Amino acid sequence: MTGLRRIDPDEFAARLDSVLEIYTAAMKPPPEQLSGRQAIMANHAAHPGFTCLFAETDEGLPVGLAYGFHGVAGQWWHDVVHRALTDQFGEKKAYDWLGDALEIAEVHVHPDHQGRGIGRALVRALCAGRRERTAVLSTRDQPTVARRLYRSMGFVDLLTWFVFPGGYEHYVIAGAVLPLAEDTDDMGR
Structure with missing residues (x-):
C-alpha cells in the first residue's frame, strides 16, 4: 500500500537524496547530469507556491514524488516556454497558458512501483485545490506511459x-485547465 504525504520545502531539501534516487531510477539520466539536476531541484523549492x-x-x-510551483517570469522553464509559445502562436496564447500556471516540474515513480496508479494520484493531488488557472508541464515527445497518463487527465499538446x-x-x-477534468479512457490499452 502507498500513501501520499505533502512535504514542505525544508524537508524537500533535507530529503533531496531520496528525490534524486527516485528520479534516477525512473529517468536513467547520464550520471554526469545528476549534480546539475540536484542544484536545479534545490532551487525549485524556493519558487512561489512550491x-x-x-x-x-x-x-x-x-x-x-511530484512537485510544482507557481510559474513566473524570470524562471528558466517559464521564460523558454513563454518565448516559444509567443513565437509560434502569439502573446495571447502564451499568456492564456502561462499567465497564471502551476508548473509541474517533476513527476516520477520508482519502476518497481509503476503501474499502480501512483503517478495519477500524485498529479491529481498536486493539482487539487490550486488557485492557478492552468497546469503546464513538459514530457518526452514519445508514446510513453507518462504521455498517455497526462492526456487521460485532460492535458493537451501546446508545443510538440x-x-x-x-x-x-x-x-x-x-x-x-484547472481543476483537472475527470479522466478519459485514453490509456493506450
Missing part, C-alpha cells in the same frame, strides 16, 4: 517536437 508530494510505502519509504536550449531530446509542452 508544493511537493511523496508517495510512500506503509514503512515510510518514498517510491514516488520541442528541444530546450542546450538539449537534444524532443519534448512536448502540455497544459490543462
Whole structure:
C-alpha cells in the first residue's frame, strides 16, 4: 500500500537524496547530469507556491514524488516556454497558458512501483485545490506511459517536437485547465 504525504520545502531539501534516487531510477539520466539536476531541484523549492508530494510505502519509504510551483517570469522553464509559445502562436496564447500556471516540474515513480496508479494520484493531488488557472508541464515527445497518463487527465499538446536550449531530446509542452477534468479512457490499452 502507498500513501501520499505533502512535504514542505525544508524537508524537500533535507530529503533531496531520496528525490534524486527516485528520479534516477525512473529517468536513467547520464550520471554526469545528476549534480546539475540536484542544484536545479534545490532551487525549485524556493519558487512561489512550491508544493511537493511523496508517495510512500506503509514503512515510510518514498517510491514516488511530484512537485510544482507557481510559474513566473524570470524562471528558466517559464521564460523558454513563454518565448516559444509567443513565437509560434502569439502573446495571447502564451499568456492564456502561462499567465497564471502551476508548473509541474517533476513527476516520477520508482519502476518497481509503476503501474499502480501512483503517478495519477500524485498529479491529481498536486493539482487539487490550486488557485492557478492552468497546469503546464513538459514530457518526452514519445508514446510513453507518462504521455498517455497526462492526456487521460485532460492535458493537451501546446508545443510538440520541442528541444530546450542546450538539449537534444524532443519534448512536448502540455497544459490543462484547472481543476483537472475527470479522466478519459485514453490509456493506450
